[in-house]
Amino acid sequence: MKLLEPLDVNGMRLPNRVIVPAMVTRLSGEDGYVNGDIIDRYARYAEGHVGLIVVEATAIHRSKSGPLLRLSEDAFVPGHRELVKRVHDASDSKVVPQIIHFMKIARSGWRQTIEMLDQADIDAIIADFGTAAARAREAGYDGVELHSAHAYTLSSFLSRHNKRRDAYTGKTLEGRLKMFGQVMTEVRRQVGHDWPVGVRFLAEEAIKDGYALPDSKRIALRMAQMGADYISLSVGGKFEDAVPKPGHPVYPYTGYSGDRCMPGAWYPDLPHAHLAAGIKQYINAKGYDVPVVSIGKINDPREAETLLREGKADLIGMARQLLADPDWPRKVAEGRPDEILHCIYCNVCKQLDENFKKVTCFLWPKNNLQAPADLAGTAHPTWPAAGAGLGADIIDGQIKLTWNRADGDGIIGYDVYRAEDGEPETDCIEAVKSAKYTDRLVLGGLTYRYYVRAFDAQGRASPPSNGITVEMPMPDFEPSLPDGAIEHA
Ligand SMILES: Cc1cc2nc3c(=O)[nH]c(=O)nc-3n(C[C@H](O)[C@H](O)[C@H](O)COP(=O)(O)O)c2cc1C
Known part of the structure; x- marks a missing residue:
């Protein structure tokens, strides 16, 4: 199966084509340090042989924002080093952190926007991305991913809603791309070219007057030209259409674009596969073979395999499915696809994240903080003697x-x-x-x-x-x- 073939990403050898995209766990304390529960969560993906594990959005700056991991100071490095060691000890899975900058946001409904940043603020953000990436390399990660998606700082520069009118102007694609370019240049300056730097950005903003495939395929091309080692896609998750909840900071996954980001049970399977396919086709035609990650309600191994075989993706991203069952790749490899615990896209995990509660899966036994162990070979459920009586x-x-x-x-x-x-x-x-x-x-x-x-x-x-x-x-x-x-x- 193509799904189980290895892939070389700038020297990082992925053992298969399955990737778990970043998923905030809310398992860290407000202090942002890696703890035992976080390590267990990521080691569990490695036990399941997930090819590439992307550690949840990890802040590069010091602003407080509930329980979120950090790489904003050297003191955070030892915890990440321990996490990487546990992952590497468990299997040949590879692991990278997703590093994020986000702006200030208040319970009153006020939020800082990129139009409020002056050049000194911008320079500081660029520098923080560089040093956080260097810390990730120091911690032993296999690479790093730049969070340039959803409602956050880098994505806001790329957005059609960027209202700046200086060198970062939202009026031109080049203006919108400038900040990402500067960040990429600084990250490379600090980590070198011999270490994978991936990026995650929006294939479609999914808001009124937002961008869609005609912009995103060109954004992807520039990212490839700038030396991104893989391109992971997402959709939506914006502030512009978020539904305010009085007394709470606005959460960017509450509106239509939030639905599109984590499409629920009522969406068809693979609602975003055409976006990865369009982007891959475009950049390949321009001579770039940077791997493209497809995401969005993928959980059937046959469908995943078809996406790869038809050249619609290079890597298969599954967030909620791998949360539900991190053993998915191993079960597929061992010819046990029938034993996959299938995500039902109920979005309980999303609600837990929204309420700053520890993110678990609705399908796990009650009070489990991690996915249950794979008990291959033990008895399957059966129907009673009277039959199922459907x-x-x-x-x-x-x-x-x-x-x-x-x-x-x-x-x-x-x-x-x-x-x-x-x-x-x-x-x-x-x-x-x-x-x-x-x-x-x-x-x-x-x-x-x-x-x-x-x-x-x-x-x-x-x-x-x-x-x-x-x-x-x-x-x-x-x-x-x-x-x-x-x-x-
Ligand atoms: C609880 C939860 C937390 C998430 N946190 C992040 C995150 O930190 N960074 C990110 O880029 N995407 C995040 N996402 C989005 C997922 O990576 C993924 O794009 C989305 O769930 C759609 O993929 P799926 O249909 O395979 O679940 C999160 C999703 C969920 C459900």
Whole structure:
């Protein structure tokens, strides 16, 4: 599988094409030091053989902002060194921190914007990026990633909402790119060219009058020209459309662009794959083969493999899926894809982050701070002697499914599979914790076939339940026939 092939990134040999993009854990204290829980979180990804582990956004400056890691002083280096050691001891996974600068923000709703920065402020930010990157190298990281996405400082310079009218003017693409260029130059000056420097930026801002692919493919080209060693993409996550909550600092993932950044269960799979594909095609055509990371609701190994094979991405980024099950790459490599605990995109992790609470996964056993261990080879859940007893009722335009609880230790939920109107393939449409599910996305006149599978905390599933087929009655109206259909008397 291409997914399992190694990739060389400026001397950093990734053992496979799977990357966990940065995800704030809220496991650090307000002091910003690496602690045991943080180390356990990242070592767990290494145990699962994630090719590249990107450590959560790590501040380069001293402003307070709740629990967030820091690399703003030398005193933080030993903790990071310990983290890197634990990751490297666990497997051949590679690990880089994502370094971030963000501006001030107040509970009153006030927030600092890039238009308020004078040249001395800008110079200080550039210098801070350089020294933080140098500290990352000193700590033994395999490289560093510059956070140039979402609502933060570098991204705000790249934005179409950049209202500066000096050398960093938002009126031209070159003006918008100037700050990133200066940061990249300073980072290279401090860490050299023989060490990977990746970047994360927005393929689409997903706000009114924000930029989209026509800008982002050119931004990516310049990043490649400036020597970025990989380009990781994201979407949205902006202040411009954030929903204010009185008495709280505004959180940039509460509006539509926040939905696009962490698309929930109601989005289709792979909503952003076309953006990575467009950017990769553009920069490749200009002669740059800088690896491009695709992200956004990717969790099926077959879909991930297809993206790589069709040349739509070089690396597969999975944030919430790898949080749910860090053993995903190992299970794929060992031919156990059926044992993957699938993310249900419920966004409980996102809500925990928003409320500065320790980020865990809803699917883990209650009170677990880390993903449960992979217990390969132990018994899978089974159905009771009476069978699964899957049944269905049509009530008020919805199909209500109920079934018997499965047998086995540590059962934490049930995957619901559905095929519409005789489709040969079933899709897993939902994962639920109790033995019932109501399907509200059904259309009168169509036929639905269902089965369910129980799963435990290790992602091991029971055999499929009995199948059940439900015909949804057409509501009371005169349907017009599809084009070409002949009405028989
Ligand atoms: C709890 C949480 C924290 C996140 N923190 C960061 C972060 O520190 N830096 C970043 O660039 N993206 C962050 N993201 C965005 C993810 O890296 C990723 O782009 C997003 O979840 C979409 O990918 P997915 O569909 O695979 O989850 C975070 C997402 C979540 C759910």
